[in-house]
Amino acid sequence: MSFEAPDWTTATPEKVGEVWVRREGDQTAIYDPKTGLLYALNASALALWELCDGGTTAPEMAEALSELTGVATESTLEDVVSTLEPLLDQGLVSVAAVDAG
Amino acid sequence: MLKIIVTSPDEVFGGALAAALSGAPDVGDCSMLAMEEAAAVAEEGNTDVLVLHAGPVEPPDVARLAAAAPVLVLGTGSAEEMIASVEAGAMGYVDADSPFETIAETVRSLAKGVATVEPKLLGALLRHVVERRRAEREARKALDVLTPRENQVFSLLAQGLDSGDLAEQLFISSQTVRTHTQRIMTKLDLHSRSELVALAARCGLDLEPIPGEEAQ
Numbered sequence: 001m002s003f004e005a006p007d008w009t010t011a012t013p014e015k016v017g018e019v020w021v022r023r024e025g026d027q028t029a030i031y032d033p034k035t036g037l038l039y040a041l042n043a044s045a046l047a048l049w050e051l052c053d054g055g056t057t058a059p060e061m062a063e064a065l066s067e068l069t070g071v072a073t074e075s076t077l078e079d080v081v082s083t084l085e086p087l088l089d090q091g092l093v094s095v096a097a098v099d100a101g
Numbered sequence: 102m103l104k105i106i107v108t109s110p111d112e113v114f115g116g117a118l119a120a121a122l123s124g125a126p127d128v129g130d131c132s133m134l135a136m137e138e139a140a141a142v143a144e145e146g147n148t149d150v151l152v153l154h155a156g157p158v159e160p161p162d163v164a165r166l167a168a169a170a171p172v173l174v175l176g177t178g179s180a181e182e183m184i185a186s187v188e189a190g191a192m193g194y195v196d197a198d199s200p201f202e203t204i205a206e207t208v209r210s211l212a213k214g215v216a217t218v219e220p221k222l223l224g225a226l227l228r229h230v231v232e233r234r235r236a237e238r239e240a241r242k243a244l245d246v247l248t249p250r251e252n253q254v255f256s257l258l259a260q261g262l263d264s265g266d267l268a269e270q271l272f273i274s275s276q277t278v279r280t281h282t283q284r285i286m287t288k289l290d291l292h293s294r295s296e297l298v299a300l301a302a303r304c305g306l307d308l309e310p311i312p313g314e315e316a317q
Contacts, residue, residue: 023221026220043220044223046223046224047224047227048227050227051227051228060231060234060235061227063230063234064227064230064231064234065227067230068187068227069215
C-alpha cells in the first residue's frame with residue numbers, strides 16, 4: 001500500500017468496499033462492517049463521497065460546487081480536498097491518478 | 102426585515118405558510134399571492150425571496166419568477182424535480198413536507214444570497230452538474246475547427262446579435278461578418294441560426310433569446 005499523498009488535480013477517488021449507509025436528517029452514518037467503524041458525514045461530505053466513482057476527478061467536483069455556490073474553483077477545490085482526505089485516511093475511498101497523457 | 106412572497110395553488114398550505122413566516126421576527130412582510138400577481142409584485146423589485154409551492158413544478162414558471170427574485174421551490178422532493186427547478190433558475194429547493202423551521206431557514210439562506218437545496222439531494226445535483234459540464238466540454242471540442250475570431254463571432258451570433266450589431270461590436274464590416282458566418286456554418290455543418298444556438302447551448306454558452314431569423 002502506498003502512503004504517498006495523491007495528486008488531487010488528477011486523482012479520481014473511488015468508494016471502497018461494502019458499507020452500510022443510514023441517513024438521519026442532515027447527517028449520514030456510514031458503517032464499515034470490515035473494520036466495525038462508524039463514520040458520520042454531513043450533507044456536503046456525503047454528496048462528495050457519492051461522487052467518488054473512480055471516474056470523477058476532484059477538480060470536476062470542485063467546478064460543480066463552484067457553479068452551484070458561486071465560490072471560486074480554487075476555494076472549492078480546497079474544500080473538496082479537505083473533505084476527501086479524511087475519507088481517504090479512513091479507508092472509505094481510494095485514489096487512482098488519471099494518466100495526464 | 103425580509104419581504105417574502107408565497108405563491109401556491111393550495112390556498113390553505115400557502116396561506117398557512119405565509120402566516121407562519123409573517124410571525125418570524127426578521128420578516129417584515131409576507132404575502133400569499135396568486136402566481137400572476139406574485140410575478141408582477143416581484144418584478145417591481147425589493148422582494149427578498151419568492152416561495153413557489155407547486156406540484157408538479159413547471160420550469161417556465163420558475164424561470165419567469167427567478168428573473169424577478171430569488172426563488173425557493175417547495176416541491177415533491179424528487180431529484181429530477183429539484184434538478185429541473187435549479188436548471189430553470191431556482192436558488193433553493195426543499196421538500197414541501199419539510200418542517201416549517203427547515204423552510205424558514207432556507208428562506209433566510211436565500212435572502213443572504215446562499216443557494217440551498219435539500220441536503221439529501223445535494224449528491225444528485227452535483228452529479229448532474231458534473232455530467233452536464235462533461236457534455237459541454239465534449240460539445241465544445243466541435244468548436245476547435247474555428248479560428249479565434251470565428252469563435253468570437255459564433256458566441257455573439259448565439260447571443261442573438263444581428264450582423265449589424267456584430268459588425269459594430271467587433272469593428273468590422275457587415276460583409277466580413279457575413280463571410281465569418283458562412284465559414285462558421287460550413288465548418289460546423291450548421292444550416293440555420295437555430296442549429297447554431299442549439300450547438301451553443303450544448304456547449305454551455307450563455308444565451309439570450311434571439312429573433313426567429315435564419316442565418317444566411
